[in-house]
Amino acid sequence: MQDNMISVRDGPERGRGMGEANRMHIQVTCAIIEREGLVLAAQRGASMRMPLKWEFPGGKIEPEEGAEACLHRELMEEMGLSVVVMRELPPSMHRYPAFTVTLYPFVCSIRSAEIALNEHHAVVWLKPDDLPTLDWVEADYAVVEAYRRGLHLPAEIRSRKP
Secondary structure: OOOHHOOOOOOOOOOOOHHHHOEEEEEEEEEEEOOOOEEEEEEEEOOOOOOOOEOOOOOEEOOOOHHHHHHHHHHHHHHEEEEEEEEOOOOOEEEEEEEEEEEEEEEEEEEEEEOOOHHHEEEEOOOOHHHHHHHHHHHHHHOOOOOHHHHOOOHHHHHOOO
16 A cells, blocks of 8 residues: 555546546455454554554555455555455445545455565454454445454355355
């Protein structure tokens, strides 16, 4: 991710036109990284837009780039992480006052590397039930809830890739 959320998660990309269609709309990936029953949350830097809010790491899908390829690229750039995608969650759209973002969440595990804080202020590993206690960027709240709801599904349904 770049140094501010607007240019990465919410920059002007797709969906320009008149009126509501003139609203900026971008496509963004995010990683719900699991390890030993815990989930990684990343705190945005103090100089970034939406400073010190929590988010799932990820970033803007570039033109001609697939969502999963974007996820791998962004996690390597932001945190030096290589991950294994275990499953996708349904996309989630959120309207901010000036733009709309669609998040494409992926549930992942870490393949290799130590976490480097190239873009973020801090990271924390939490139990899924503790995720709502953080001060998330608005767009990630729906992803937190979708993830937590999915934990109550049978394992054979949870582990399926769409």
